[in-house]
Amino acid sequence: MSLALSSVRYTYAAGTAFATDALAGIDLAFEPGELALVLGATGSGKSTLLRVAAGLLTPLSGSVRIDGRSVDGPLAVVEPGVGLVFQSPEMQLFAETVEADVRFGPLNQGLTEDEAHHRATRALEAVGLGAGEFGSRSPFTLSGGEARRAAIAGVLAMDPGYLLLDEPTAGLDVEGREAVREIVAASRRRAGVVVVTHDAEEFLGSADRVILLSAGRVTFDGPADELVQSPERFAEAGLKAPEILRAQILARDAGLELTRLSLDPADAGLLIATARRGAR
Amino acid sequence: MIEFIDVEHEYRTAGGSVPALRGVSTTLSPGELVTVLGPNGSGKSTLARLANGLLHPSGGRVVVDAIDSTDAARVWEVRSRVGLVFQNPDNQIVATTVEEDVAFGPENLGVDRESMHERVHDALATVGLSGLEQREPHTLSGGQKQRLAIAGALALAPAYLVLDEPTAMLDLQGRADVIDVLGRLRDAGTGIMHITHHLADAAAADRVLVLVGGSVVYDGVPTTLFADAQLMQQCGLTMPPVGRLAEELRAAGVDVPADALTAESVVTAL
Ligand SMILES: Nc1ncnc2c1ncn2[C@@H]1O[C@H](COP(=O)(O)OP(=O)(O)O)[C@@H](O)[C@H]1O
Ligand SMILES: Nc1ncnc2c1ncn2[C@@H]1O[C@H](COP(=O)(O)OP(=O)(O)O)[C@@H](O)[C@H]1O
Ligand SMILES: [Mg+2]
Ligand SMILES: [Mg+2]
Secondary structure, three states: OOEEEEEEEEEEOOOOOOOEEEEEEEEEEEOOOOEEEEEEOOOOOHHHHHHHHOOOOOOOEEEEEEOOEEOOOOOOOOOOOEEEEOOOHHHHOOOOOHHHHHHHHHHHOOOOHHHHHHHHHHHHHHOOOOHHHHOOOOHHHOOHHHHHHHHHHHHHOOOOOEEEEEOOOOOOOHHHHHHHHHHHHHHOOOOEEEEEOOOHHHHOOOOOEEEEEEOOEEEEEEOHHHHHHOOHHHHHOOOOOOHHHHHHHHHHHOOOOOOOOOOOHHHHHHHHHHHHHHHO | OEEEEEEEEEEEEOOEEEEEEEEEEEEEOOOOEEEEEOOOOOOHHHHHHHHOOOOOOOEEEEEEOOEEOOOHHHHHHHHHHEEEEOOOHHHHOOOOOHHHHHHHHHHHOOOOHHHHHHHHHHHHHHHOOOOOOOOOHHHOOHHHHHHHHHHHHHHOOOOEEEEEOOOOOOOHHHHHHHHHHHHHHHHOOOEEEEEOOOHHHHHHOOEEEEEEOOEEEEEEOHHHHHHOHHHHHHOOOOOOHHHHHHHHHHHOOOOOOOOOOOHHHHHHHO
């Protein structure tokens, strides 16, 4: 059981002067119940990877298989399929009410009105937008954070086996980011979750696995802690390491002997304080 | 100078009116970098759109270098003095190639061909989009579109630049690059208003303006805000992990300044 990409290549505008190799041979398998982070510089192919994994783009070569089945065409209607929450998804809220918007996906999957309503209610509760309070509101009256959560609910309502989120915390305030982190934590119990993000610090602590993407290739695929302990991997992928790790790297460069690196501020503080005592 | 004087703003909707700004007074001077923080819906984008006359205040006044933003005869003067980078870069794309998109603004201002080419070239180089001149803007990735929007504003070389969450879709390095560019423009005399959700961006600012529910809850230097835990909470702000590391070190007796929100500034204190 997995969402598996084998030797996947994708080129935009193939055969023209503007051909862009966005994915240059990707081998990845995402497992149910797993939280995987995908990090990569702007233009490294992250959104393309998610669109291919969700069946919205057909690879130029290679294959995408979901739980062993080969996939062609959009997966949104397959069950348990792959649900993709786009970058800035709130731009796609379109219905008269929030509830109608969230109900749209399940209806499209062929569920009855009743079932779809039930799914929508559950999905809205799951993202912390009580259907009673928010269900009848127009999507256009929601705050930035609420609209993002409503858009995520629209995908959750389809009950995907794999949930793919493209930069879900971008542009959200502290409260909104916290809400998205909670949704991700809750969803991974029901589905495999893949999060593309620039806010590595927000998710590294809870991720099972991190994938670094650079120019359409995977340059790292391993446990989060392995990446934390070898932060030079960030630079290899053209990325800046999270600030708290960079502080510890610089401290090391300045001669402090840190036994390991930590994402946790209290822990990192202790490591640095201990190393300073040792240095005296 | 851009002056916001007792500015009120209400949006009229079918269901009534939505107050977005309530009695906001603040300024932006040439050569000053002001970071604007605040929760979603606090009025930040409204403030940005008021700054260049795209919106008119429902109460109070917005004055740009002594020109009232509602002065119909001088609206283009206000627009050309105040460059605006929108929150959603898709709203800013006007042309069918990257190059033309950046040239669009200066062309409208009547910049001649020679210097036009140079401006466009420089702006694209500054944001790291060289080589993509002939691409159709809608085929760019989200972060690339954001860089394009910034290039478009840079090419106009406005006296004031207002940027509405310009780095939301950029990676850490891309964000650091933008902050760098803003610092250089500030040093060259541009007045900059930078709206962001990243507290660390504010460390580089001359002043920080925090909006909550359409009102100003803080307008001052970053250090005073960062050092005041109660005020931070009132502003709906939390320290990023490196800031919390700095707090830990302070508690352990290391003298780390309150505005140390970069790895460099924390380690220098060691
Ligand atoms: N529709 C398209 N046509 C041509 N090139 C594209 C298109 N969409 C994306 N690209 C290019 O493919 C590369 C990867 O894009 P994307 O997957 O969106 O990157 P990321 O999400 O990592 O920022 C980029 O160089 C981008 O410019
Ligand atoms: N076009 C509009 N019509 C009605 N209400 C709006 C409109 N634009 C913004 N608002 C409302 O005004 C308030 C401030 O919005 P905005 O300035 O976009 O905040 P921010 O940029 O801080 O997220 C919010 O309550 C928002 O819902
Ligand atoms: Mg993307
Ligand atoms: Mg805004």
